[in-house]
Amino acid sequence: MILDSLGMFDATAAFPEQVAIAADAATEVLASAELPAHDDIQHVVVVGMGGSGIAGDVVREVAGPLMAVPVVVHKGYGVPNFVDETTLVVAASFSGNTEETLESVADAAMDGARIVTVSNGGALARLAADWGVPHLPVADGIPMPRAGLGALAVPPLLLLERVGLFPGGRSWVDAAVAQLHRRRDALISQGNEAQQLAHRLGRAFPLIYGGNGLGGLAALRWKNQFNENAKVPAFSNQLPEATHNEIAGWGQDGDVTRQIMQLVLLRHDFEHPQVMRRFDLVVDYLDEVVGAVHTVRAEGEGMLAQLFDLCLFGDMASLHAAVEQGVDPGPIPVLDDIKRRLAEPAE
Numbered sequence: 001m002i003l004d005s006l007g008m009f010d011a012t013a014a015f016p017e018q019v020a021i022a023a024d025a026a027t028e029v030l031a032s033a034e035l036p037a038h039d040d041i042q043h044v045v046v047v048g049m050g051g052s053g054i055a056g057d058v059v060r061e062v063a064g065p066l067m068a069v070p071v072v073v074h075k076g077y078g079v080p081n082f083v084d085e086t087t088l089v090v091a092a093s094f095s096g097n098t099e100e101t102l103e104s105v106a107d108a109a110m111d112g113a114r115i116v117t118v119s120n121g122g123a124l125a126r127l128a129a130d131w132g133v134p135h136l137p138v139a140d141g142i143p144m145p146r147a148g149l150g151a152l153a154v155p156p157l158l159l160l161e162r163v164g165l166f167p168g169g170r171s172w173v174d175a176a177v178a179q180l181h182r183r184r185d186a187l188i189s190q191g192n193e194a195q196q197l198a199h200r201l202g203r204a205f206p207l208i209y210g211g212n213g214l215g216g217l218a219a220l221r222w223k224n225q226f227n228e229n230a231k232v233p234a235f236s237n238q239l240p241e242a243t244h245n246e247i248a249g250w251g252q253d254g255d256v257t258r259q260i261m262q263l264v265l266l267r268h269d270f271e272h273p274q275v276m277r278r279f280d281l282v283v284d285y286l287d288e289v290v291g292a293v294h295t296v297r298a299e300g301e302g303m304l305a306q307l308f309d310l311c312l313f314g315d316m317a318s319l320h321a322a323v324e325q326g327v328d329p330g331p332i333p334v335l336d337d338i339k340r341r342l343a344e345p346a347e
Contacts, residue, residue: 002323003326003327003328004319004328004329004330005328005330005331006143006144006328006329006330006331007143007330008143008144008147008229008319008329008330009319009329011141011142011143011144011147012147012312012315012316012319013184013187013188015149015150015180015184015308015312015315016177016180016181016184018139018142018148018150018151019150019151019154019173019176019177019180019308020177021139021151022138022139022150022151022152022154022155023154023158023170023173023174023177025136025137025139025155026136026154026155026158026159027158027170029134029135029136029137030134030136030158030159030162033116033134033162034134035114035116035134035159035162035163036088036114036163037163038163038164038165040086040114041069041086041087041088041114041163041165042069042086042087043069043070043071043072043082043083043086043087043088044059044067044069044070044071044072044087044088044089044090044160044165045071045072045073045074045079045080045083045087045088045089045090045108045113046059046060046071046072046073046074046089046090046091046092046156047073047074047075047079047089047090047091047092047100047101047104047105047108048073048075048091048092048093048098048101048152049075049076049093049098049100049101050098050145050146050224051094051144051145051146051147051148051149051152051224052092052093052094052098052101052118052145052148052152053073053075053092054149054152054153054217054220054221054224055092055118055149055152055153055156056071056073056074056075056090056092056156057073057217057220058149058153058156058157058217058304058307059071059073059090059153059156059157059160060072060073060213061213061214061217061303061307062157062172062214062303062304062307063157063160063165063166063169066166066167067160067165067166068165069165074104075100076100076104077100077103077104078103078104078107079104079107079108079111079113083107083108083111083113084111084112084113085111085112085113085114087108087111087113087114088113088114088116088163089104089105089108089113089114089115089116090115090116090117090118090156090159091104091105091108091115091116091117091118091119091124092117092118092119092152092156093117093118093119093122093124094119094120094138094142094144094145094148094152095119095120095121095122095145096117096119096120096121096122096123096124096125096126097122097123097124098124099342101124102123102124102127105117105124105127106127109131114133115128115131115133116133116134116135116136116156116159117133117134117135117136118135118136118138118152118155118156119135119137119138120137120138120139120140120142121137125137134159136155136156136159138151138152139151143330144228144330144332146224146225146228146229147315149221149308149311150308154173157169157172157173157304158170158173172302172303172304172305173304175300175301175302175304175305176300176302176304176305176308176309178300178301178305179299179300179301179305179306179308179309180305180308180309180312182299182300183299183300183309183312183313184312187312187313187316192316193296193313194313194316194317194320195316195317195320197264197294197296197317197320198317198318198319198320198321198323198324199320199324200262200292200294201262201294201317201321201324202324203232203324203325204260204261204262204291204292205232205233205234205235205260205261205262206222206223206226206232206234206235206261206262206263206264207234207235207236207261207262207263207264207290208222208223208234208235208236208237208263208264208266208314209236209237209238209239209242209263209264209265209266209279209282210236210238210239210265210266210267210268210310211238211239211266211267211268211271211272211275211276211278211279212238212239212270212271212272212275213238214268214270214303214306214307215238215239215266215267215268215271215310216236216237216238216239216241217307218266218268218298218307218310218311218314219236219237219238219266220236221310221311221314221315222234222236222264222266222310222311222314222317222318223235223236225314225315225317225318226314226317226318226321228318228329228332228335229315229318229319229321229322229329230318230319230321230322230324230325230327230329231322231325231327232321232325239275239278239279239282240272240274240275240278242282243278243281243282247282247285247286250285250286250289250290251285251289253289254288254289257289257290258288258289258290258291259291260291261289261290261291262290262291262292262293262294263282263283263286263290263292263293263294264294264295264296265279265282265283265293265294265295265296266296266298266310266314267279267295267296267297267298268297268298268303268306268307268310269298269306270303270306296310296313296314298310
């Protein structure tokens with residue numbers, strides 16, 4: 001019997017429906033929202049932490065390359081110094097009560113930025129109501145922030161489309177939903193590819209590499225999901241960056257790393273040709289110093305579809321890894337304890 005007290009398997013399997021619901025809800029809100037004009041925005045800043053902050057990473061990697069203004073993802077307190085009345089700030093917090101995000105959005109408001117919030121209520125939603133700024137709701141029923149990637153990432157994409165900074169955004173979302181349905185249906189069967197990968201990993205620590213920004217983000221998502229769901233160390237990087245530094249650190253202790261590390265390569269259709277060649281070189285150098293090399297290839301039409309496709313595969317693999325480890329994927333007591341202790345008065 002699988003130990004899954006928060007229903008993480010069911011929540012992950014509902015990823016395609018979650019994306020579709022988030023898109024419809026955001027579209028309804030944005031239809032009547034008072035938003036800045038396209039020409040009034042010179043930069044976009046997305047603030048958020050952890051499972052909420054990755055929404056900004058999705059915006060940066062999917063919409064950013066097609067936008068005429070820069071996208072900055074800010075994870076921490078405060079906001080960048082350039083934030084002013086020409087900045088569109090999107091504040092994302094699953095609970096609406098994230099300490100860093102609340103401080104960031106307050107600072108942004110003081111700087112005169114145009115603000116839109118994304119949350120499932122909490123203090124962030126109350127601030128939006130007090131300030132009279134648009135609030136994009138996160139649906140109920142999602143057990144943890146890391147299970148709400150679609151609910152958190154899709155509304156900012158459609159916001160940017162509505163402002164005129166990301167034309168065709170809804171079509172990208174619809175293509176992602178279609179691919180997520182296909183991948184989900186393949187991954188809920190017994191003995192599926194994600195389950196097989198988790199079994200082959202066993203108790204090894206995954207080293208996850210992706211190509212360019214999109215693959216690098218997918219690799220980071222995999223790392224975080226293995227950390228939180230399976231409660232195991234995991235490490236990520238992206239090419240070409242890893243071939244300028246990290247690759248030099250592998251090899252000397254191959255007798256050790258071969259026992260505890262396995263390499264997972266995340267591939268997609270938008271890799272630079274030289275990145276494709278670098279993947280081959282990475283395998284040449286690391287094949288003898290890791291226990292195994294696994295490759296997962298994205299499917300779907302468009303960057304968002306392929307990114308979400310890789311994320312869903314990784315989410316499911318991390319859940320099956322939790323089963324292999326004999327742990328409950330839902331609770332994260334260490335992270336909860338950190339929040340609790342930070343809330344206590346400093347000694």
